[in-house]
Structure formats: structure tokens, C-alpha cells
Amino acid sequence: MQGSKGALKRQKIMKQINAKTKVCILIGDPVGHSLSPLIHNASFRALGINFVYLAFQVKDRDFENAIKGMKAFNFQGASITIPHKVRAVEHMDSLDPVARKIGSINTIVNQNGKLKGFNSDGMGALKALQDHRVDLNGKSIFVLGAGGVARAISFALAMSSQLKELHIGGIIKEEINCLVNDLRGVTEATIQGEVIGGGAFWGKIPKFDILINCTPIGMYPNTDKSPVPDDFLGKEQLVFDVVYNPPKTRLIKEAERIGCDTISGMEMFINQAVVQFEHWTGEKAPEEVMRKVVLDHLAER
Amino acid sequence: MQGSKGALKRQKIMKQINAKTKVCILIGDPVGHSLSPLIHNASFRALGINFVYLAFQVKDRDFENAIKGMKAFNFQGASITIPHKVRAVEHMDSLDPVARKIGSINTIVNQNGKLKGFNSDGMGALKALQDHRVDLNGKSIFVLGAGGVARAISFALAMSSQLKELHIGGIIKEEINCLVNDLRGVTEATIQGEVIGGGAFWGKIPKFDILINCTPIGMYPNTDKSPVPDDFLGKEQLVFDVVYNPPKTRLIKEAERIGCDTISGMEMFINQAVVQFEHWTGEKAPEEVMRKVVLDHLAER
Numbered sequence: 007m008q009g010s011k012g013a014l015k016r017q018k019i020m021k022q023i024n025a026k027t028k029v030c031i032l033i034g035d036p037v038g039h040s041l042s043p044l045i046h047n048a049s050f051r052a053l054g055i056n057f058v059y060l061a062f063q064v065k066d067r068d069f070e071n072a073i074k075g076m077k078a079f080n081f082q083g084a085s086i087t088i089p090h091k092v093r094a095v096e097h098m099d100s101l102d103p104v105a106r107k108i109g110s111i112n113t114i115v116n117q118n119g120k121l122k123g124f125n126s127d128g129m130g131a132l133k134a135l136q137d138h139r140v141d142l143n144g145k146s147i148f149v150l151g152a153g154g155v156a157r158a159i160s161f162a163l164a165m166s167s168q169l170k171e172l173h174i175g176g177i178i179k180e181e182i183n184c185l186v187n188d189l190r191g192v193t194e195a196t197i198q199g200e201v202i203g204g205g206a207f208w209g210k211i212p213k214f215d216i217l218i219n220c221t222p223i224g225m226y227p228n229t230d231k232s233p234v235p236d237d238f239l240g241k242e243q244l245v246f247d248v249v250y251n252p253p254k255t256r257l258i259k260e261a262e263r264i265g266c267d268t269i270s271g272m273e274m275f276i277n278q279a280v281v282q283f284e285h286w287t288g289e290k291a292p293e294e295v296m297r298k299v300v301l302d303h304l305a306e307r
Numbered sequence: 308m309q310g311s312k313g314a315l316k317r318q319k320i321m322k323q324i325n326a327k328t329k330v331c332i333l334i335g336d337p338v339g340h341s342l343s344p345l346i347h348n349a350s351f352r353a354l355g356i357n358f359v360y361l362a363f364q365v366k367d368r369d370f371e372n373a374i375k376g377m378k379a380f381n382f383q384g385a386s387i388t389i390p391h392k393v394r395a396v397e398h399m400d401s402l403d404p405v406a407r408k409i410g411s412i413n414t415i416v417n418q419n420g421k422l423k424g425f426n427s428d429g430m431g432a433l434k435a436l437q438d439h440r441v442d443l444n445g446k447s448i449f450v451l452g453a454g455g456v457a458r459a460i461s462f463a464l465a466m467s468s469q470l471k472e473l474h475i476g477g478i479i480k481e482e483i484n485c486l487v488n489d490l491r492g493v494t495e496a497t498i499q500g501e502v503i504g505g506g507a508f509w510g511k512i513p514k515f516d517i518l519i520n521c522t523p524i525g526m527y528p529n530t531d532k533s534p535v536p537d538d539f540l541g542k543e544q545l546v547f548d549v550v551y552n553p554p555k556t557r558l559i560k561e562a563e564r565i566g567c568d569t570i571s572g573m574e575m576f577i578n579q580a581v582v583q584f585e586h587w588t589g590e591k592a593p594e595e596v597m598r599k600v601v602l603d604h605l606a607e608r
Contacts, residue, residue: 022344022345023344023360024345025333025339025364031380043328058324058361060324060330061328062379062380062381063381064379068378071372071375072376072380074376075373078370078372078376079332079373
């Protein structure tokens with residue numbers, strides 16, 4: 007009897023925030039509109055595990071001390087967001103090889119007091135494609151955008167598969183050249199890059215197996231915009247938009263209309279959270295709980 | 308266990324955790340048995356304010372980085388416990404004058420990015436006496452013990468009132484002498500100190516207006532022990548025991564038996580938490596909620 011009472015008491019205490027609660031955090035500036043606290047806390051609750059996720063606005067000058075504090079307090083993990091994704095790389099004890107090539111991280115995992123950096127954006131995109139049973143080997147991919155998200159996705163795809171071709175369309179020439187050169191160092195696929203614009207540019211898009219929009223064009227509140235003119239999608243193409251708000255962007259709607267297979271930004275957004283969650287907890291993430299949190303939140307706007 | 312009371316409590320806390328949640332922490336080593344997370348989280352819930360209290364085990368070598376992290380993450384406050392109470396003093400941007408004299412802090416308040424150190428043990432004892440409408444001016448006080456708690460209470464009383472006499476009975480001669488000398492620097496009251504023991508020692512106790520036990524004698528599981536032989540309490544005396552587990556120690560029971568007014572360690576324990584809570588939140592602490600948490604916890608043992 008004493009044993010069962012003890013076990014009951016232990017369970018009761020374990021269900022509350024206490025000295026054993028493991029802490030994951032968001033470090034960014036600003037952090038006020040992040041969905042990550044809602045997504046991860048709902049998932050911890052759903053699994054009944056003793057974790058909590060907190061968001062901290064950390065200024066540039068305080069970032070190094072935040073990392074020192076993360077170690078001193080033995081936080082289990084962190085999400086890193088703007089403006090710290092690149093800076094964070096040099097503060098890690100080790101780096102995932104893909105994150106090292108991308109040159110930015112958005113996920114830290116505390117492995118026995120050592121901090122390891124990952125980029126879950128790329129991993130989330132890859133997982134979204136895998137969930138759609140897409141075999142990337144031999145495929146040609148057109149990536150719109152050459153910024154942080156485009157880098158993350160391009161390296162994740164190029165380093166995990168034998169792509170045939172990866173074509174980058176960006177706005178800033180130096181950014182495009184940098185990404186093209188860096189990609190050529192990790193893959194034997196044909197890598198090309200050019201500045202977005204003109205009929206010859208758009209005319210190339212339909213010939214690619216997969217189109218991935220990594221620009222913010224079409225994001226709320228500019229939901230009437232699309233990164234690609236409506237006439238330049240290929241009917242056989244897989245169209246993947248990283249924008250998740252709205253869940254169906256104009257690009258995705260147009261792609262669906264002409265019969266394309268599509269992957270919405272929601273898939274990638276949920277999957278990058280899944281990757282973080284599973285790294286921190288070692289548990290399978292409750293994807294449907296995460297999806298519901300995001301959809302409920304978007305519906306509330 | 309989804310339906311258990313504990314799970315519901317945790318869900319209530321976690322549902323409101325977002326980017327605006329203010330964070331208070333415990334820094335110590337060990338922290339596993341601290342009641343502070345239960346007390347403060349229950350109080351935040353009772354007031355419906357967006358705070359959370361977390362406990363972190365921080366090693367000696369990590370203390371400085373924990374303080375840097377506390378600033379980087381802009382934590383609202385901290386409780387400091389063994390072994391960091393003395394070390395913490397030198398890391399504060401400012402110190403409460405009484406805490407400076409005591410030479411140790413157990414409370415940090417973040418005031419617009421600057422950390423101020425307090426000692427809520429002394430303030431809690433003072434508040435417990437004030438709650439009993441005790442006028443300390445002109446009073447003679449016998450303090451048993453010369454360690455950290457005795458220092459905290461002695462300075463809080465000596466610096467807030469015109470005491471007539473403060474008599475310290477301790478075990479370690481150097482500790483007693485140090486406390487006596489330091490106290491003489493802050494008060495015009497007669498300050499004496501001596502090593503505990505012998506009939507002449509105990510015979511002095513009944514002549515004092517107030518007896519305060521600052522030793523752990525009588526604490527669970529040694530509840531049959533008392534720091535003072537039963538025959539040496541004065542009938543007109545106020546007897547104050549800092550031990551709160553059990554809420555009625557043998558010393559308090561004996562004092563009640565012969566008709567003394569008494570203050571239990573529970574009063575001081577609750578009041579030191581009240582002082583912390585009010586410093587961090589600016590809100591009146593829900594004392595009855597705190598008391599219930601502590602009593603429920605002690606009843607579960």
C-alpha cells in the first residue's frame with residue numbers, strides 16, 4: 007500500500023512544473039508572434055512529458071551570454087530565430103554537417119552539456135517531400151529565392167539525394183552566386199543560378215520536376231500575390247510553397263487548379279517543429295496536435 | 308494521469324505560457340526537494356498572472372554564467388539557495404543594505420536589466436513578528452545559532468528597530484564572534500555572544516523577551532529534539548522557531564504548554580516567500596494559497 011501511494015504521489019508531482027522539468031527555449035528578437043511556444047507546449051502536454059517551452063527576446067549583444075546561460079541552466083534545447091541564426095553557428099560545440107554547409111542553425115540540442123546545432127528548416131522540407139513519397143534521385147528542382155530558407159532547403163536536398171539539377175532564381179546576384187558556388191562543393195548535380203525576371207526566366211520553370219518557392223511572396227496579408235505568373239507552372243510539376251500563412255497560398259491554389267501535386271508551407275512548418283521536438287525529447291512528435299495548434303491560431307487572426 | 312489534479316494544474320500553467328510569460332527561477336545545488344516551485348507557481352495561478360517559476364541545479368563553476376544568462380534572458384527574479392547565497396552577493400548590480408550587512412542573499416530582483424540582491428529570510432522573520440504585532444523597540448532577544456539564518460534574522464531585526472539587547476548562542480566560536488562584531492557596527496543595542504552549553508547558559512534564556520531558534524534542531528525526522536531544555540523557557544517569552552517541518556516543533560509545543568506566545572517556522576517560511584513574490588510581481592502575495600501548498604506537501608510525507 008505504501009508503495010502504490012508513493013508512486014501516485016510521485017506521478018502527481020511529476021505532472022507539475024518542478025525541479026525535474028526540462029526546459030526548451032526560443033531565442034530571437036522579436037519573439038512575440040512566434041507559434042513555437044504554443045506548438046511545443048501543446049505537444050509536451052499531449053505526450054504527458056515534463057517539459058516546458060519558453061520564448062526569450064535576446065538582443066544581439068546578449069546572445070553570447072544567452073548561450074552561456076543555456077549551458078549553466080542545462081536547458082534541453084533551443085529554437086534560434088532572426089537575427090541569431092548565422093551568429094549561433096560559431097557558438098556550438100558541434101554542428102550537423104548539413105547545417106555547417108548551410109551556414110545557419112535554427113535548432114540547438116543539448117547533448118550531455120555540449121550544444122549541437124541543426125537546421126530543421128532543411129530537414130523539415132526534406133521530410134515533407136518524403137511524406138509525399140517523392141524520390142529525389144534524378145530529379146530537377148527549381149528554387150525561387152536565395153536567402154536563408156533557400157540555402158537550408160537546397161543543401162538538405164542536395165546532400166541527401168543524387169539530384170539531376172538544381173536551379174536557383176533569386177533577386178540579389180551575390181547571394182545567388184554564393185549559394186551556387188557553395189552547392190557545387192557538395193553535389194555532382196548541375197547547379198545554375200540567375201536573377202528572377204523576364205519571359206525567358208519564367209519559361210524555364212515548367213520543365214523542372216519540382217518547384218519550391220522560398221520567397222515570402224504570397225504571405226498574409228499579401229495573399230493575392232504569387233511568386234510565379236499563373237501561366238508558368240508545369241502540369242506534371244510538384245509545387246512546394248514554404249509560405250504557410252495562408253495554408254493555401256495563391257501559388258498552391260493555382261497549382262492545384264491545373265492538376266499539380268502540391269506541398270503547402272504548413273507541411274514544412276510542422277515538420278521542422280517535428281524535427282526539433284524529436285531531437286529534444288527523443289519521443290515521436292504528435293504531428294496532428296501541432297497541426298491543430300497552427301490551424302487554430304491562423305483561424306483566429 | 309491526464310485527469311489528475313497535478314496534470315490539470317500544469318496544463319493551466321502551460322496554456323498561458325507564451326512570449327510574454329515572465330520567468331522566475333531557483334538557482335541552487337541540489338534543488339530537487341525545494342518547495343519554491345510549488346509555492347510560487349500555485350500563487351501565480353491563483354492571481355492569474357503570466358509568470359512561471361522554474362528550478363535549476365547550477366554547479367559552483369557555472370554560477371557566473373547562470374547570472375549572465377539570467378540577464379540575457381531577462382528573467383524577472385531568482386531565489387538563491389545553497390551553496391550560492393554568499394557567492395551571489397558579488398554578482399549583483401546593487402544590494403539591499405540589510406543584505407549587504409548579512410553578507411548573503413537568497414533573492415534577486417531584476418529591475419530594468421539590473422540585478423538587486425535581497426535576503427528575504429530576515430525580512431520574512433521581521434514580517435512574522437510584525438504580523439504578531441510585536442513592537443521590537445526596547446526588546447531583548449536571544450538568538451540560538453550563529454549561521455546564515457541567524458545572521459539574516461539578527462541584522463534584519465537590529466537594523467529595523469531600537470533593540471535593547473541581542474544575545475547570540477552558537478556552536479562555532481569564530482562564527483559567533485564575527486556575528487557579534489558585525490552587529491555592533493549597525494546597532495546601539497547590547498550585543499553579546501557565547502558558546503551554547505552549561506547550566507549558566509540555559510539559565511539566561513528565560514530573562515529575554517524573545518527567543519528565536521535559528522538552529523535546525525527539532526527538524527524532521529528528529530522531531531523529538533528541542534534546542535532548549537524544557538525547563539528553560541520563560542512564561543512571558545515569545546518563542547519563535549525557524550524550523551517549519553514539522554509546523555509544530557517540540558520547542559513550539561513546549562512553549563505553548565507553559566503559555567508562551569509562539570511563532571512557528573511556517574510563518575517565517577511563508578513570509579520569506581511572500582517577500583520574494585511581491586518583489587518580483589508587484590502584486591500582493593496570496594498567503595493562504597502558499598500556506599496550503601506547504602501544509603499539503605508536509606501532510607503527504
